[in-house]
Amino acid sequence: MNKIITFGEVLMRISPLGNKKFIQANNVEFYFGGTEVNVGISIANFGGDVKHISCISNDFIGDTAISYLNKFDLDTSAIVRSGRPLGVYFLEVGAVMRPSKISYNRSHSSFSEILPEMVNWEKSLEQGKWFHWTGITPALCKGAKETLKEGLILAKEKGMIISADPTYRSALWKYGEEAKDVLTDLLQYSTIFIGGVNEINEVLGTSFGYSNDEFTEASKLLIEKFPNIEKVFDKIRTSINSSWHKIRARMWNGVEFKETQDLDITHVVDRIGTGDAFAAGLIHGLQKFDDYKAMEFGAAACAIKHTYLGDVNYANESDVISILEGNTSGRLNR
């Protein structure tokens, strides 16, 4: 009863080295990522026992993706294979006032073929303790949404903890259903809400502001409407520019509001997947610590992710604990 389950698309990321644009490079690097698998890998790196469920192309690119997940010791036995190609995204990394840019090639990807009958949820959730989902999956296509919903229903039945990161991305949601309706439906099965006022406003149709007080009000209202939701955790990014961010987190856990100090990321290496690192740190933390320390663990996990290239967080548990203990001066570790 200790398996963490993640479900979602695995994407290949292709980007030039450093701050180059595609137009000035012909050497590029590739990584694999995807919001849910990023969470899964990060939890595995913290020592969790993670199973990721997905639909991946049946070619050498798909083989490479699965091998990438195996590398982090994820359980990939429930992944199904598809004749369509793996989703790809191209990334140009910005700097200072230049934003990073992403171009997607995912709308007809292998994951877009997924259907409820392709996943044996009963078997997949064996030994399951925690199920994490995000708003990206139901935004992709109907099949993804319905497959997710079946999983959530069973996970709830089995008494698993269900965390939701309902990230709203308007460029998705093209298959004819409304984000608000779908997220409202899926949030019924969830116990931990990872998101801020934007996401609450999207789901409730409200217009709360960003202050701590309004966040608290919004969280209370969310819990009122979704009594299954117990706690709300929000990560806040302050961007000085593309290369310099600050991260803190705040929470309403049904009882009290708390927030962490800012962590100052003066030299961002790679910001992709940092929100996923927060979610992963939080999920891992909530299994070991109290709510506040879990949130601090999540914020520190998020912060340190900014120092790793690629979509996934390579930090292990002691790397993050060390930051919580105040070791942020980067003393050489011999």
Add this chain to the structure above:
Amino acid sequence: MNKIITFGEVLMRISPLGNKKFIQANNVEFYFGGTEVNVGISIANFGGDVKHISCISNDFIGDTAISYLNKFDLDTSAIVRSGRPLGVYFLEVGAVMRPSKISYNRSHSSFSEILPEMVNWEKSLEQGKWFHWTGITPALCKGAKETLKEGLILAKEKGMIISADPTYRSALWKYGEEAKDVLTDLLQYSTIFIGGVNEINEVLGTSFGYSNDEFTEASKLLIEKFPNIEKVFDKIRTSINSSWHKIRARMWNGVEFKETQDLDITHVVDRIGTGDAFAAGLIHGLQKFDDYKAMEFGAAACAIKHTYLGDVNYANESDVISILEGNTSGRLNR
């Protein structure tokens, strides 16, 4: 009246360096290619004035593709842009007895959106002398086939020379029409046939063998059925293994059969696009030389393409002429 027109999909090729597989790399290189644009770029490198017509994604990848074509001084003014992503193919380069492997991501690419009304053929064929098409384009989707057909009709009206390389690839042709029917239709507008007995058999439904005599018989029959076709040129590859090929060419030009000597490619650098280099060399050669020398020029262009990385042939006219003059010993050129 000296423009060479090519029309077809531009693909991004992504492959690890050397003989690595994706599973053992995270550094990869990208190039752009596509059978018709390969022909166009090669002709431009021989000094031709080439316009390529295509439909390319409206993002930074598409910008990079167009910039790649500009680099070779192709006229890209008639290219239209699409909201869909550029087609991609992934390549693992083999060696010796290990074959190279390709995995495509093109079925919903930007080019798949093309429709006849998106191309202003009248304007595009201004100053047009030669139109080259291949069997890949009509194999992709109905829109591509119909756009091509409109172009061919106008090109014929304008008295342009039309060369056809009806490469048959069974993995394509998924949109509901038969290759044989479509090719038969499109070959009506063509004057130069670049292909061998396989392609003739596919079009005529015959079963000629590979001997020179059968090739001549097949060519005669083809010309009988398609009186607009004047000449047939065939490139023959003998593969010792992935790293060692031999190339020769033969022709039936309505009057006589001729064939070239084998060119021995003892150390293949990159075989992608070598057939396109043959077509390009032939098209360029037919504008300057007699049929036999044009074929020799095509065969030498094909051979030297095996020494360039990427899909396109970087050889200029004098590089190829030098091979025709017997300079194949690779003497250092100071």
Add this chain to the structure above:
Amino acid sequence: MNKIITFGEVLMRISPLGNKKFIQANNVEFYFGGTEVNVGISIANFGGDVKHISCISNDFIGDTAISYLNKFDLDTSAIVRSGRPLGVYFLEVGAVMRPSKISYNRSHSSFSEILPEMVNWEKSLEQGKWFHWTGITPALCKGAKETLKEGLILAKEKGMIISADPTYRSALWKYGEEAKDVLTDLLQYSTIFIGGVNEINEVLGTSFGYSNDEFTEASKLLIEKFPNIEKVFDKIRTSINSSWHKIRARMWNGVEFKETQDLDITHVVDRIGTGDAFAAGLIHGLQKFDDYKAMEFGAAACAIKHTYLGDVNYANESDVISILEGNTSGRLNR
């Protein structure tokens, strides 16, 4: 009547990756640049129709240089070829308190052969709207100065706008004429002066200080001496160290003094060509906006150039406008 004309040497830049020195590397990268062609490419990236005139080596390095310009869709048809090699500069990129170092190999380069009779100015300035020159060109050799002067005379006759960036570099000017005399002569044909008190002092033999008031006085005196000059634009760099700069701009447009806010470049990627990006942004801006917004556009163009590797500015118009609109926090652009 919309061609922007730039004239000047194209150099090959060779530098190790990152902050390495040549002594510790054997992998290097090359780019092409040169102050005027940098301006030209940047304007082309903003959507301008640019023709660059130069003299480039007649070998595979020269072919590569021209192909580099074609990539950005510059009109390269007026470039002449020379038997001498292309100019080269070697760059070691510094960091923090370590300055970058440049070593030139340009004194006998292909451009040093240029003579007035090699450029057909009448044809080159067809459809010409704007002519941009810098003080580097007349500093190189007599032939370059005289070729430039012929171009300026004709450009003035044709009523073109002429912008001058009279950058003074004392290490050049070896061929026997005085910078002051030559620049004084060439400034007669110019309408826009891109430079600060250093350049004005060099031309007028004055010793104005750096304050805004002295800048204004200097500008007024310049315009008094050169009544053809209408406006003076000055870009100001504050360097905390090699890795952290601030940029602002100021102007005297004959009517009023204005200056922009500082743009803070906390993590410099590449500072080469940033002055050229200012000139390009200004020239582009003056064709679309009022003087102040044009200067702001130039300053933002300069700032964002610091985030691109190589000599040229890859930003397009909307990238720069976005900064003017205050989007400097580097929000991810999906």
Add this chain to the structure above:
Amino acid sequence: MNKIITFGEVLMRISPLGNKKFIQANNVEFYFGGTEVNVGISIANFGGDVKHISCISNDFIGDTAISYLNKFDLDTSAIVRSGRPLGVYFLEVGAVMRPSKISYNRSHSSFSEILPEMVNWEKSLEQGKWFHWTGITPALCKGAKETLKEGLILAKEKGMIISADPTYRSALWKYGEEAKDVLTDLLQYSTIFIGGVNEINEVLGTSFGYSNDEFTEASKLLIEKFPNIEKVFDKIRTSINSSWHKIRARMWNGVEFKETQDLDITHVVDRIGTGDAFAAGLIHGLQKFDDYKAMEFGAAACAIKHTYLGDVNYANESDVISILEGNTSGRLNR
């Protein structure tokens, strides 16, 4: 009952790219290998269920090594960790008449700490079907030899098939025992002998020659002395030079002598681990095919390994079968 067990040192290989020497490079690549784990990974790539047992350093290099094994889906749960560093070998890859050179740093590596009490053989051999060992392991140190011997005794008890590749390398064997004595002891537990006349001569103290007849005589004598050994398989390499090899295999299976055709490897990419690929192919083949076809499978696996960079064989079962079916001309695989 389908687990394949391999036991041995995992080494980090560090080598410059291509044919460079360390003295002329500062970019190098690393891989992991080791004769037994190479066999294990290759079998896993053929679809086998492989568990590798080893002792690996307890640092980030060791983490990377284990992650490398996980990537190929090996069972790494029985690997123990050591405070000593992982063994390393440095490789300079030769060409033509220049031999490759290896320099080892392994004598005080993490594996050198292994002792019988560190491996729980009972648990490790659960579900075990096949145990493969080589002469490298007992050559390293007494602890390795004794740990291996305990494993072999239990494997024999459990009725597992035991294959031995008694590679004799005189530079090892420094800890005070004689190769001949130790190998004689360990061969008692083995059923499949993978080696040629050199190895037989070393074990028996004989001096058979290389002819097929002498190989057969030697094999018969070996089986007479070690009645547990049932079959002898020998891979023969003919080296034209460092870049061009030929591979064939022969066997005496107690009943008949057979040999395969030569496979011609005209362009060697990487010869490290090719003997291990033969052993892996043979072990995999003996579980599915008759002896001759198993040997052919092994020889083809060995041959194709020469086309992959690194120590391990990336070929899957169908890649090898395709060679057995005569597809050695390297036809492009779309």
Add this chain to the structure above:
Amino acid sequence: MNKIITFGEVLMRISPLGNKKFIQANNVEFYFGGTEVNVGISIANFGGDVKHISCISNDFIGDTAISYLNKFDLDTSAIVRSGRPLGVYFLEVGAVMRPSKISYNRSHSSFSEILPEMVNWEKSLEQGKWFHWTGITPALCKGAKETLKEGLILAKEKGMIISADPTYRSALWKYGEEAKDVLTDLLQYSTIFIGGVNEINEVLGTSFGYSNDEFTEASKLLIEKFPNIEKVFDKIRTSINSSWHKIRARMWNGVEFKETQDLDITHVVDRIGTGDAFAAGLIHGLQKFDDYKAMEFGAAACAIKHTYLGDVNYANESDVISILEGNTSGRLNR
């Protein structure tokens, strides 16, 4: 009488590019370093005549190491060769709050074989002016300590200046002697002490704090106990995080306390060897300047080392002098 003698282990450093971890890379770079040789190379770059004494592996890695020292024109004629492998360390470079990590493979390295009889000190110290040693060497093994001690005795006899950098690293000192005892013994021969309160406390068994006053008290006590020591120099690092440091230095030269301004290193490129750069700058400076300027030279040398990749300081004397003259704004050096 102008030779600077350094004695100590030469290590090979292997690290992934940028901020990558080994687990996410297979491209790595190597450098050579070691605290004493870093000092030697840096002094050679300042123009000093340096001889480095060491014991280096007798293989192609050792050849590469010696060639690396030759590159900087060090006298390598006294280096002896060993059958053991060269020591290696693996480095993962951190960023912001992520510390860099080092894993060593040195305990049985070539240098660990060194014995007094292997070094001909009489010949090695010919023309010797200065001998520099550090606390790393006697911490490695008894042979290293005794070899060093013989050298120090002879150096003192010959009246050489002897500088000691008694860096205490608790992970070393495994061979059975106490750091305090050994360092106390070796400090008897030394005249310049390069270290702070940590090192003084370790040697004297005291517990001084970090204030300037306590540093002065500690230094006075040290000189009282070791009357041969004349001056104490201390470099102080303030780490904002892994990517942003500040450096200053302070001294008690027997007469007065002085300290330098902080040098702000806003973008650390590589912090390895920066302490060695301080020692080298100080040693070089004490031969040319007064104590305070020598210390300033050392601090500036330390600061600029943070901008060079690798273990050694590439700055020459004028690069450092330029910083002392206040040129820290990184103005481009054409």
Add this chain to the structure above:
Amino acid sequence: MNKIITFGEVLMRISPLGNKKFIQANNVEFYFGGTEVNVGISIANFGGDVKHISCISNDFIGDTAISYLNKFDLDTSAIVRSGRPLGVYFLEVGAVMRPSKISYNRSHSSFSEILPEMVNWEKSLEQGKWFHWTGITPALCKGAKETLKEGLILAKEKGMIISADPTYRSALWKYGEEAKDVLTDLLQYSTIFIGGVNEINEVLGTSFGYSNDEFTEASKLLIEKFPNIEKVFDKIRTSINSSWHKIRARMWNGVEFKETQDLDITHVVDRIGTGDAFAAGLIHGLQKFDDYKAMEFGAAACAIKHTYLGDVNYANESDVISILEGNTSGRLNR
């Protein structure tokens, strides 16, 4: 009396990796070379004590060049520095029937400034045993020729052995003197002639053919005309194509004609500097072996150079001896 003296230009070579052209790359590698310094470095690698004399640019590129020579332990103390840039050559490496191409930038290089008064020949030839020169140096400029001549006169006076490799390259010799006259003059001082019938014909104005008989006749006539010349050695290359060469050598040593077997270089890695490797091997061999074995050593040195990237031969004496002993099958060297 054991110094080998070489005198000539040091060039920087810049070339893309593998078989790429500049137009398709922006990553390039640099090396240093030059025909005489290649000979010097190769002899140093065989164990010789070599001093190279040259004139090198006084910038960081020149520093890098000198550091490159130091790396091989050449004596660089007699090198003078110049304000002009170091000569550069750009190389595109061909394959199969594609020849490699070189473009030079050397005509106004630092070496072109050399004058007799800049070299202190008396001091430079101290301990001199052998002086090697080539026909490239006197072809570059008058100063180079005269400096060389002064050196030769003194070398002859001192009784040194003088070897001449009068390589004739028609693209040089632009300064107004005839190759034939100059070479005739300089050959008076030489004792060993390294060249074939082409060079003899150039010097004598004859037209001997390539047969062994004609080579012998030509050599006899050469020695008749230049009685100081004692022996003639000729290396013969048979190029199947750019990637596959064969090398043999022949000699007339005043007494007998002899020739070696062909060495088959089936996979050429880099052919630049292979003639220099022959000269170096011969010069080294003539000091240790009889004429025939010296020639064999030279031919084997030449052959193995084809397997090293860059201009210089990395083989040491035992690497070459091993080939002479017949070890050309590339057996792995552990």
